[in-house]
Amino acid sequence: MSIPSLFTDLFRNLNQQRLRSFLTIFGIMWGTATLILLLAFGVGFRDQTVLNMRGMGDQLAIMFPGQTTQAFEGYGVGRPIRFREADAWMLKQQIPAIDIVLPEYMQNLQISFGEKRRNSSVGGVYPEYQGVRNMYEQPGGRWLNEDDIEDQRRVIFLGNRLAQNLFEENEDPIGKKVFMQDTPFTVIGVLAEKIQNSSYSQQDQDRAFIPASTFSTMMGTDIVNNIIYTPEDPALAESIRTQVYEVMGRKHRFDPSDTDAIGLWDTNEFWSFIDIMFLGINGFLGLIGFFTLAVGGIGVANIMFVVVQERMKEIGIRRSVGARRHHIMGQFFLETFLIIGLGAGAGYVIGWLLVQATQNIPIKEFVGAPYFSPEVGLIAFGVLGFVGFAAGMLPAWRASRLDIVECLRR
Structure with missing residues (x-):
């Protein structure tokens, strides 16, 4: 069957069952829009958190003077540590992996x-x-x-x-x-x-x-x-931190394992945490969107099973004149993807409009604004492809395995 004929048959069938077709396409459309909106919010939240943190500085560590909690070389517990300006230049000289120290x-x-x-x-x-x-x-x-x-x-x-x-x-x-x-x-x-x-x-x-x-x-x-x-390299942050305690311990006479002698806030740890945290958040939001879209996919699969039943005689005629099983299977697969494509196209448009409509939410400074990035579009496309394959596989396989004689009796 040619592609134009496939489109003609598809739209004729959709027109014959308008309500059923609308509900089926609406399920895919709503699932796609929901998936895009959730993923866009996840990306926007991540970008806003990174932007907020960058106000502090990029991948820096801040050292604060503390006091000892361990006796060391005759010095008692509770001795305050004081930083002098020369300590900064000493760290730069003795720890080559440090880029800038101030x-x-x-x-x-x-x-x-x-x-x-x-x-x-x-x-x-x-x-x-x-x-x-x-x-x-x-x-x-x-x-x-x-x-x-x-x-x-x-x-x-x-x-x-x-x-x-x-x-x-x-x-x-x-x-x-x-x-x-x-x-x-x-x-x-x-x-x-x-x-x-x-x-x-x-x-x-x-x-x-x-x-x-x-x-x-x-x-x-x-x-x-x-x-x-x-x-110089964020991957060396932990190694540098260890060397800082060793160098400062020698200078100020405290045990390098006494981490209370120097308070050290390393924002590189935060960036690592950010990556893991938002991987989980975006994964969770994507999972919610996936299940919403999967419900629409189930509706498509059910409709395609009904379509196979209604077109058994057509299938029998095509098989009797030489159509092979993979031809039948391919036809119903394409019809499934065309239905999902119609819903997905509308869903992409609605999702994009919802993203634009929520750009100025009152709490934007904290959670950010949703962002329709290429990453969001590709993930949504991948999920739609999976849902389309899952929704079309069983109906198409069943159509290709129907008995020719049984089909012609209908």
Whole structure:
């Protein structure tokens, strides 16, 4: 049978049983739309979580000073560990797998402009901090540079919400002087708005940043609050962590196995967890969508069994004039896939429209917006192919195995 004849027969049969045909196609259409929407929500949730985490920085580890919980080389328990700026440079020198390592000074100080005052976590940092923590400036401003460090300049970079709290709505902060305690600082930049769902002191939008050399000189200390680093290869994160405890243990005289002596938050562990977590979430959502689509597939299979019964005489005639079993089987297989294709096509359109309609959900900042990615389309196509094969296999096999004489008696 030619392809045009196949289409003609299919649409004639669908037209003869309009309600039955509609319900069958609707089941596939609704199952496809549901599968696409669920998978799109899973992808959107994953992307939003990654975006939120990137506000903190990409694949970085933060070291915090702690206190010993084990006696070591004559030193007792409960001895506080303090980081000095030189410790950061020592780690870079002794652990080649570390890409960037930076000390960070930090203190809660009052910043004022005119009559407006805000308490803010002020960080004394180096220029490389920008790339490690994704600190990008709004147009017209700049980040700290090497000259600021070398000359110990009194310049300050403001978080965007801190700037909003200190200045009027249409006032440009760049070039203005603010006071940190009683010391004037020139504003050189304002943070570009970014999504951030985690922090180890205060949200970056509420913080301020000055050159590390300026901070150290003003406060008269080289003791830093924490040290941050990034690995050259995320796969080496665990090995680097072990080496960090060994190097710092030798320097500060504590047992490398005493993990309470140094607190270490390695965000690389989070990225590994993210991959596993969303594999499970998307798998679960896909399974729900698959079962919804499978119900529609069962409806198609039932309809095809009825069609085989109704067309037994046609099957008998075709077999008697030379059609082979695989011809009959192929015909009903194609008809099954055509029915599923009609429902799937409509389902893809409806699914895409639902995805577009839910782009501005109120909780988008937390769960993200559904995203119709190529990944979603391919998974849906694969599931539809499986459902179509399962729904068409038994009816087509039964049609090809009917007895010719029995069919002609109908």
